[in-house]
Amino acid sequence: MWIVMGTQKKHTLKSRRKLPYLFISPFFILYTVFGLYPFVSGLILSLQKKDLFVGFSNYQSVLTDTRFWKAISNASLYMLGSIFIILPIALLAALLLNNTLIHRIRGIVSTVFFVPNVTSVIVIGITFKVILRTNNGVINQILMNLGLISKSISFLRNPSWAVWSMIFIGAWRYFGVNSLYFLSGLQNIPGELNEAARIDGASKWQEFAHITLPMLKPISTYIIFTAITGSFSIFGEVLTMLGSDSTGARDSMLYPVLYLYNTMFRDGNMYKAATMGYVIAVILLLITSIQRALMRDKDEGGVRV
Amino acid sequence: MKTALNPRKILLRTVFFLILAVVCILTLYPFIIMISGSFKTDLEMNSYPLRIIPQTGTLAHYVKLFATIPFFRQFGNSMLVAVVSATGAMMFNGMVAYGFSRFSFRGKHTLFTLLLATMLIPSQVYLVPQFQMYKSMSLFGTYVPLIVPSLINAFGVFLVCQTMKQIPVDLYESATIDGCGEFKIFLRIAVPLSAAGIGLQGVLTFMNAWNDFLTPLIYLNNDIRFTLPIGLMKLQSFYNVSYGSPLAGAALSCVPIVILIGVVGQKYFVQGMMAGAVKG
Numbered sequence: 080m081w082i083v084m085g086t087q088k089k090h091t092l093k094s095r096r097k098l099p100y101l102f103i104s105p106f107f108i109l110y111t112v113f114g115l116y117p118f119v120s121g122l123i124l125s126l127q128k129k130d131l132f133v134g135f136s137n138y139q140s141v142l143t144d145t146r147f148w149k150a151i152s153n154a155s156l157y158m159l160g161s162i163f164i165i166l167p168i169a170l171l172a173a174l175l176l177n178n179t180l181i182h183r184i185r186g187i188v189s190t191v192f193f194v195p196n197v198t199s200v201i202v203i204g205i206t207f208k209v210i211l212r213t214n215n216g217v218i219n220q221i222l223m224n225l226g227l228i229s230k231s232i233s234f235l236r237n238p239s240w241a242v243w244s245m246i247f248i249g250a251w252r253y254f255g256v257n258s259l260y261f262l263s264g265l266q267n268i269p270g271e272l273n274e275a276a277r278i279d280g281a282s283k284w285q286e287f288a289h290i291t292l293p294m295l296k297p298i299s300t301y302i303i304f305t306a307i308t309g310s311f312s313i314f315g316e317v318l319t320m321l322g323s324d325s326t327g328a329r330d331s332m333l334y335p336v337l338y339l340y341n342t343m344f345r346d347g348n349m350y351k352a353a354t355m356g357y358v359i360a361v362i363l364l365l366i367t368s369i370q371r372a373l374m375r376d377k378d379e380g381g382v383r384v
Numbered sequence: 385m386k387t388a389l390n391p392r393k394i395l396l397r398t399v400f401f402l403i404l405a406v407v408c409i410l411t412l413y414p415f416i417i418m419i420s421g422s423f424k425t426d427l428e429m430n431s432y433p434l435r436i437i438p439q440t441g442t443l444a445h446y447v448k449l450f451a452t453i454p455f456f457r458q459f460g461n462s463m464l465v466a467v468v469s470a471t472g473a474m475m476f477n478g479m480v481a482y483g484f485s486r487f488s489f490r491g492k493h494t495l496f497t498l499l500l501a502t503m504l505i506p507s508q509v510y511l512v513p514q515f516q517m518y519k520s521m522s523l524f525g526t527y528v529p530l531i532v533p534s535l536i537n538a539f540g541v542f543l544v545c546q547t548m549k550q551i552p553v554d555l556y557e558s559a560t561i562d563g564c565g566e567f568k569i570f571l572r573i574a575v576p577l578s579a580a581g582i583g584l585q586g587v588l589t590f591m592n593a594w595n596d597f598l599t600p601l602i603y604l605n606n607d608i609r610f611t612l613p614i615g616l617m618k619l620q621s622f623y624n625v626s627y628g629s630p631l632a633g634a635a636l637s638c639v640p641i642v643i644l645i646g647v648v649g650q651k652y653f654v655q656g657m658m659a660g661a662v663k664g
Contacts, residue, residue, distance in 0.1 A: 096489070098566050099486075102479050107499075109476075117510050120513045121513030175403065180393065180400055188404050191411050193645070198595070198641070199594070199595035201637070202634040206634060209421055215432060217434060255411060319620070340602075352512045353512040
């Protein structure tokens with residue numbers, strides 16, 4: 080009897096030990112096949128040309144390609160625009176939404192704010208093409224009616240307007256969801272903190288600068304991270320608005336993924352395109368680690384106060 | 385909120401309401417343009433001044449849309465891809481999340497860190513080598529490349545983990561004592577109790593798959609197999625197509641998303657997304 084129970088227990092224990100791995104295996108199996116394998120084979124591709132090993136010459140050709148840097152600079156400008164223009168406005172809206180005076184309409188406003196985030200790039204492209212077009216475009220008509228301009232602006236084709244048009248679209252698209260993120264950050268701040276500050280005689284501004292902002296750090300880190308990665312994944316909007324063979328006047332609408340796509344599927348240069356993927360990834364990792372370092376520094380300063 | 389409002393507060397509230405109303409109108413304005421444009425004649429579309437309500441409404445763009453591309457077929461393709469992606473994602477993410485949240489086992493911490501680390505690799509890296517891989521597996525032109533990314537979505541696992549962690553251990557223990565096997569516990573206890581997280585994950589996956597543009601553009605090559613976004617993209621390039629039909633197609637392509645938001649409700653959405661976001 081004892082022996083039987085013993086082996087049975089041992090058996091179940093053994094199978095129990097394997098069980099967790101069974102549950103988590105789908106992710107790791109699928110990732111190995113569809114993620115890790117391409118990741119490695121892509122690295123190998125980037126060191127090759129026509130199946131011959133060529134060392135880093137593909138990297139050299141990407142890094143010395145002025146069009147590639149144009150694409151990176153467009154994405155960087157867009158990124159700065161999102162961080163320094165869109166996010167502050169989103170934070171303002173979140174502060175407004177967090178105000179108890181408007182709690183009754185918070186639900187409906189949140190829904191509206193959420194909508195652009197789940198709208199597809201093709202819908203955005205088709206619609207904003209109409210909104211931004213030169214002849215009889217919505218924005219042009221409004222600006223003319225207000226008497227701000229006398230001649231239509233070619234928002235998508237004029238190189239000095241191109242990035243601004245993209246930031247405008249980005250503002251529409253990401254403003255709402257980012258203010259919802261900020262709002263959730265605000266609602267996670269314990270009320271006692273603000274109360275304590277008020278008792279200590281802090282002004283509204285001091286309360287904001289010394290309590291609200293530092294407490295928003297975790298969510299801000301996330302928001303800025305998504306803004307950075309989002310800026311480097313722009314693709315569909317441009318393709319939809321400009322048509323599939325345009326990158327804008329003087330490459331003003333050339334973005335990293337679009338350039339990678341064109342290199343791969345138009346020029347048929349698989350090796351250079353693969354290399355580009357890795358270079359973009361490294362640039363992104365650099366930017367995001369700078370961001371993390373910057374935000375961590377300030378965080379420690381905030382704690383000390 | 386029981387305190388009576390003084391005049392200053394009433395004024396302030398009115399101002400806040402107005403600001404938010406304006407912001408909401410601006411947010412919805414492109415959709416208004418889209419819908420109204422889809423009913424306008426080409427003549428009115430290109431005339432001044434701009435009207436929201438079309439002067440002479442027309443259904444011509446919808447007729448042309450259906451005549452130019454196999455719209456319903458492509459709508460169905462998109463639906464198929466999105467539903468399969470969402471179902472697969474709910475199944476796989478549920479299983480993996482259960483493995484991580486229910487058990488403690490050797491290498492758990494390392495494996496979970498590895499899983500999260502896959503999120504840090506920018507997707508641009510995979511574009512070319514995945515294309516080569518799918519081509520060599522003869523999966524080019526199929527929906528497999530469109531569905532797989534949903535199944536290996538670390539963020540989804542993380543999201544479901546957050547809800548599964550909240551299930552009390554006692555429940556698992558009493559089920560074990562009652563003689564339930566682990567798969568039974570998974571299906572009867574873990575899944576129903578974390579339905580909110582799994583469901584949200586499914587909805588988000590559905591939306592991403594429905595809206596996806598780059599992947600189907602790369603992998604699909606004939607209009608019978610296109611998903612809707614690619615169909616609409618190609619529609620724009622037809623010589624006789626103006627703004628109207630693409631706007632009509634775009635408007636119709638929003639319908640499933642609108643229904644989902646309506647059914648699922650914003651509160652659930654926003655809160656669920658935040659659960660995933662606040663990871664520091």
